[in-house]
Amino acid sequence: MTRAPKSFTVRADRIPVGGLDISEVLSVEFLSELVFEGSKPLTWQAVEGAEVQLHLMPEATMIRLTGGGKFVMATPCIRCMHQASFAVTLDFNTRLMPGQAELEADGTITLESFSDDVPVQEEEFVVSYYQDGIIDISALLREQLFLDLPDYPTCCELPAVFGAEEMLDGKIRPFAALAGMRSKLLGLDN
Ligand SMILES: [Zn+2]
Numbered sequence: 612m613t614r615a616p617k618s619f620t621v622r623a624d625r626i627p628v629g630g631l632d633i634s635e636v637l638s639v640e641f642l643s644e645l646v647f648e649g650s651k652p653l654t655w656q657a658v659e660g661a662e663v664q665l666h667l668m669p670e671a672t673m674i675r676l677t678g679g680g681k682f683v684m685a686t687p688c689i690r691c692m693h694q695a696s697f698a699v700t701l702d703f704n705t706r707l708m709p710g711q712a713e714l715e716a717d718g719t720i721t722l723e724s725f726s727d728d729v730p731v732q733e734e735e736f737v738v739s740y741y742q743d744g745i746i747d748i749s750a751l752l753r754e755q756l757f758l759d760l761p762d763y764p765t766c767c768e769l770p771a772v773f774g775a776e777e778m779l780d781g782k783i784r785p786f787a788a789l790a791g792m793r794s795k796l797l798g799l800d801n
């Protein structure tokens with residue numbers, strides 16, 4: 612079953628020189644489709660809709676993406692299996708570049724442009740690629756959500772019932788041995 616989310620894309624050539632502001636309210640359904648992983652038994656789903664405020668600004672051969680939004684996603688806790696919610700605030704600072712194939716065909720920039728002899732800005736940013744002149748905002752949101760959501764989502768602490776002695780099946784009791792040593796040392800002190 613294919614559950615491709617409704618596309619949320621921007622054509623690169625429609626971004627004016629002065630930049631483009633995008634304000635979009637994404638529904639629970641849209642966001643749930645976005646993070647749905649059909650192959651996994653424990654998938655994420657959106658708890659509420661989200662308003663995203665994005666700004667796209669042309670910068671030389673790249674397009675800078677800033678802005679973001681707040682998302683609340685839920686998935687079963689890997690320990691207790693109860694549904695656990697996690698809030699994630701995305702704050703993009705990404706430079707979008709035409710995909711590799713387009714770079715070579717176009718010939719305007721190459722990866723060598725980023726070699727050591729070119730001054731690099733101190734500011735850190737992420738570079739992402741887009742294909743066929745289409746910036747897929749859904750894909751960028753999805754990738755960033757999965758980067759920011761926990762890999763091992765838990766809502767509760769691991770029960771502290773596993774003492775060292777229980778784990779060692781009663782055969783070796785290191786704490787008992789230590790206790791014995793302590794008694795001996797105390798005995799010497801007396
Ligand atoms: Zn839990």
